[in-house]
Amino acid sequence: MIKQAERISKLPPYLFARIEQKIAEAREKGVDIISLGIGDPDQPTPSYIVEELNTASRETANHQYPSSVGMLEYRKAVCQWYERQHGVTLDPKKEVVSLIGSKEGIGHISFCYVNPGDINLVPDPGYPVYGIGTILAGGTPYVMPLKEENGFLVDLDIIPEDVAQRAKLMFINYPNNPTGAVANREFFEKVVAFAKKYDIVVCHDAAYSEVFFDGQRPLSFMEIPGAKDVGIEFNSLSKPFNMTGWRIGWAVGRQEVIEALGRIKSNLDSGVFQAVQVAAIKALTGPLDCLEDMRKLYEHRRDMVIDKLNSMGWQLEKTIGSFYIWVPVPKGYSSAQFCELIFEKANVIITPGNGYGEYGEGYFRISLTVAENRLKEALERMKKVQW
Structure with a gap:
């Protein structure tokens, strides 16, 4: 077997590649997965x-x-x-x-x-x-x-x-x-x-x-x-x-x-x-009307997600930038444990904070790049999970 270069052996598996694999495997089994994991805009290019x-x-x-x-x-x-x-x-x-x-x-x-x-x-x-x-x-x-x-x-x-x-x-x-x-x-x-x-x-x-x-x-x-x-x-x-x-x-x-x-x-x-x-x-x-439309869309989703999470017991302030919500995991869970629970019980993908480094432990990330009806459904599924 040809030995790989040390620089490759030092690399962790890319976080989003793992998430994509998990989604693909679940969907092959016919499971309806809602992914809030990857920040890829759902709207078309103008x-x-x-x-x-x-x-x-x-x-x-x-x-x-x-x-x-x-x-x-x-x-x-x-x-x-x-x-x-x-x-x-x-x-x-x-x-x-x-x-x-x-x-x-x-x-x-x-x-x-x-x-x-x-x-x-x-x-x-x-x-x-x-x-x-x-x-x-x-x-x-x-x-x-x-x-x-x-x-x-x-x-x-x-x-x-x-x-x-x-x-x-x-x-x-x-x-x-x-x-x-x-x-x-x-x-x-x-x-x-x-x-x-x-x-x-x-x-x-x-x-x-x-x-x-x-x-x-x-x-x-x-x-x-x-x-x-x-x-x-x-x-x-x-x-x-x-x-x-x-x-x-x-x-x-x-x-x-x-x-x-x-x-x-x-x-x-x-x-x-x-x-x-x-x-x-x-x-x-060219014209930049599309940027204002984009911001209004994400701002509406931000408000909806944060209000819903706060109704579940979190106390989150409204973020000012990016289309991500950074949320502390409930007490008693690591980032990976909580995200795995939500995946197994709700068929919803959220990203564990420790995927972004050791100081991300204790948090999870939600992306707002998902249609409003699917965002609502994902949050409703999460609400029904006991933790």
């Missing part, structure tokens, strides 16, 4: 974007190899988006790179800076790819706990001096997956100062930047003075435009970091299909 793809896909020039860093027109559209949404000016030639979805860039950025034995600062609970990319590059993730008493913000003051001095990258993510927390200006300013002091590249994952409620628009990290000197920001069209399967995103910010990521990509992939980039330009520069 029709005008689909129509643009249809037209662009018929253009022969779009069938050739694209640029690995992205069409200049696409990168200009990203810059226009930042100017329109955040008042931030970017150079499309030097401060923007296209990505095959932000996950791809997050996974590859460690290869640009991490040597075997190096440290990356990784939030916990957090999106698994921050740590996975670190491990694949030969580095070691150093956990930054996200605790409820701190509003699920990283506490920079508890990072040991020797760790900070050795760290290469710091991953942060607001609005946050899985907690739904949103960062304020003071926090981002502290991150900039910390990164400057220790010469760390900040990697802000802003995938949920447009999923916010009660009119409280989250800040882009790029809005903070000095942010472009210390880091980059990832984002994509997946969540705001219901384009998860299209696989297109970007990274913006510090020029040499963007160049390094583009160089990695030019050696590993051939970029995004140009017709998809053309459609993405239409999305980024």
Whole structure:
């Protein structure tokens, strides 16, 4: 038997792959499963974007190899988006790179800076790819706990001096997956100062930047003075435009970091299909009514889910960002035990918090990307379970 590389043996099974397998096995047996586990929008991509793809896909020039860093027109559209949404000016030639979805860039950025034995600062609970990319590059993730008493913000003051001095990258993510927390200006300013002091590249994952409620628009990290000197920001069209399967995103910010990521990509992939980039330009520069409709839909679902959970005995505050609800498990249960109970007794999938790291233990996550009637039914099923 050929022995696998150590980097593969260090990787845990990907959380959502396990969930998908569990759903598939149950459905093969004819069980009606309601999955609240994966954050994949249930609404269609706006029709005008689909129509643009249809037209662009018929253009022969779009069938050739694209640029690995992205069409200049696409990168200009990203810059226009930042100017329109955040008042931030970017150079499309030097401060923007296209990505095959932000996950791809997050996974590859460690290869640009991490040597075997190096440290990356990784939030916990957090999106698994921050740590996975670190491990694949030969580095070691150093956990930054996200605790409820701190509003699920990283506490920079508890990072040991020797760790900070050795760290290469710091991953942060607001609005946050899985907690739904949103960062304020003071926090981002502290991150900039910390990164400057220790010469760390900040990697802000802003995938949920447009999923916010009660009119409280989250800040882009790029809005903070000095942010472009210390880091980059990832984002994509997946969540705001219901384009998860299209696989297109970007990274913006510090020029040499963007160049390094583009160089990695030019050696590993051939970029995004140009017709998809053309459609993405239409999305980024076109009307944004669909974003407000999306927010209203998720806000309604958020209110319904939190009200229902509170009627079952929880005391949850309404989240401001992302389309996730982060919920403490009842006393006497671990995250895995409670989620298994709900699966077995209610045929409902909820995600155990420990799948996002050790500090996710004691919580579970519900995604709002499910039709209202199915959300209601899932919650009614949960209500009937004795725990």
